[in-house]
Amino acid sequence: MKQKFSIKWKKSKQKRKQRKYRFKAPLHIKHKMLSSNISKELRKKYGKKSIPLRKNDIVKIMRGKFNKKKGKIIMVNLKKQWVYIEGIQKSKKDGSKVNIPLNASNLQIQELNLEDKKRMKKIIQKEQGGINKEKK
Numbered sequence: 001m002k003q004k005f006s007i008k009w010k011k012s013k014q015k016r017k018q019r020k021y022r023f024k025a026p027l028h029i030k031h032k033m034l035s036s037n038i039s040k041e042l043r044k045k046y047g048k049k050s051i052p053l054r055k056n057d058i059v060k061i062m063r064g065k066f067n068k069k070k071g072k073i074i075m076v077n078l079k080k081q082w083v084y085i086e087g088i089q090k091s092k093k094d095g096s097k098v099n100i101p102l103n104a105s106n107l108q109i110q111e112l113n114l115e116d117k118k119r120m121k122k123i124i125q126k127e128q129g130g131i132n133k134e135k136k
Contacts, residue, residue, distance in 0.1 A: 005029075022081075030078045034104045042109065046123055053083055053104055056113035061085070063106040070110060074099065083107065 009021050022033065035050040036059065043049060053059070053076055060070045071085040082101035089097040114120050
């Protein structure tokens with residue numbers, strides 16, 4: 001008996017229901033979950049507090065072993081909800097290096113990759129919406 005994913009999820013205090021929502025979510029919703037906060041300069045410029053992460057964004061690590069290091073995002077794994085950053089690696093016993101997966105909540109966006117047309121369109125629309133609200 002397979003149930004469809006419900007977008008109209010009502011909040012719950014139960015951790016198991018919160019986890020179920022996150023793990024069973026479709027990829028277009030998981031992408032929104034992989035959002036990270038933005039540096040103060042970008043907040044002023046775009047009027048947003050957080051934006052979903054994309055490949056080639058430059059981020060700063062805020063928590064963990066590699067905190068205060070900057071790097072470019074190599075890959076975003078939506079299914080596992082992990083982000084891989086260039087230069088953040090650990091060495092295995094055989095000497096080979098492996099990228100370390102990081103959680104999006106532990107990152108801060110320093111520079112946005114604006115090559116994607118859809119992303120630019122959304123950011124521009126948000127800017128115009130913010131400007132119109134201020135004029136009224």
